[in-house]
Amino acid sequence: MMQEPDSAVHSYLYQRVGPLLDDLAAWVRVPSVSADPAHERDVTRSARWLQAHLCETGFPEVEEWDTDGLQTVFACWPAEDPDAPTVLVYSHHDVRAAKDQEWQEVAPFAPALRQGRMYGRGASDAKGQVLAHVWALRAHLEAEGRDTPAVTLKYLIEGEEEVGSPHLAELVRERADRLAADVVIVSDTMLWSLQEAAVCTGVRGVLNAHLQVRGPRRDVHSGVVAGAAPNPLIEICRLLGLLHDDQDRVTLPGFYDMVAEPSAEERRGIAAIDFEAGNWLERTRSRSIRGEAGYSVLERVWTRPAAEIVTLLGGDPDDPARGVVPAVASADITFRLVADQIADDVMAQLRKWVAETIRDGFEHELSTSNTNQDPYVTPADHPALSALETAMSRTLQRPALRIRNGGGAPAALLSETLDAPVLFYGTGLPEDHWHDSDEKVEVQALLQGAETLAYLLEDLPCRLRA
Known part of the structure; x- marks a missing residue:
């Protein structure tokens, strides 16, 4: 029987939409373009903005980790229970360059809310995704009357992802003891749609x-x-x-x-996704469909x-x-x-x-380059993956399907170096125009994401101890 959504978590988030979007807009205004040396100080300002925000949230440990490049933010909030599992969240606060003359809705770093969408560079990729985790934590603490999270929670938010994470591997190796975790959550991925409960299980x-x-x-x-x-x-x-x-x-x-060919079970799962070619072309702004014969569009972009x-x-x-x-x-x-x-x-x-x-x-x-990434697939039978599916089903009140993402992420690096499985949860959508003009994020995606992640924080201790 599907578990009902937690009204306390849901209410906390939906009653605070205004302040949460104000936070996102304030962060998006910082033009943290990692590829442009002229914005080096802006990347620093972005890191400092996040540090202050995490301190305000209650994290007792918030640090700025310097590399030979740009700043990474690390935060840790230990659980009261010393035997509680540890969760590491990875994402990034730098953004792609933007050409003002190509943006029609807003200037890239002058965010605006229109028809349930926040426009601005980084609103979806990936400042919105980071803040979904922060909002989830706040809702988790409020709903359960906690002073500390149910898990030891760590954040690793880097400032060089959009230039290939050239210093991430060295940083993770050097700080592996501080980053040690039972499970890693990578939040630099996309959902399939706002209506579909579909959990990402791998990246190319x-x-x-x-x-x-x-x-x-x-x-x-x-x-x-x-x-x-x-x-x-x-x-x-x-x-x-x-x-x-x-x-x-x-x-x-x-x-x-x-x-590795997708299994028959995985192909059946992908086939169950609500896909219509015309709709996909409109969402992605592609002109036509091409690709390897013998595979569906979603199989081509996720498994081939x-x-x-x-x-x-x-x-x-x-x-x-x-x-x-x-x-x-x-x-x-x-x-x-x-x-x-x-x-x-x-x-x-x-x-x-x-x-x-x-x-x-x-x-x-x-x-x-020295920034290439190997593919990664979450172990299909890991209890943390089951917990994420349950959390997403609880939010959307639908059984969760499994998808993959066509983009890349440093999941293999994190998993191998820290000896921990990686989950994926992002709040982007194919139509959010990542790396393009008029980037945006759906407010509903952020709220549903924060709600799902709050349920996951609640459920993981039981799942990982079983």
């Missing part, structure tokens, strides 16, 4: 590669050499065109060898690997054309990896393929 990994192809030793007037000189733009386009076959499968030899070209540069992209054969062309390739694939192995496959496929007369350089 990410491999970012940069390919540079060199032709002439310098830009050369095309009237002098056209038809006789190596054109790197033609060659890089040829290479990129060969990266997929006519069935939209990646052509790297060995690429699919380690791909992919290779995407995200930038292609050469010649004079921003200036009047000079009529030259360019010396250099470059492309950025992002691979989305799934269970059992390893980013380093795929990079080795790519290196071999490019070296064997590029034609004579060109030079090339292939590089990758």
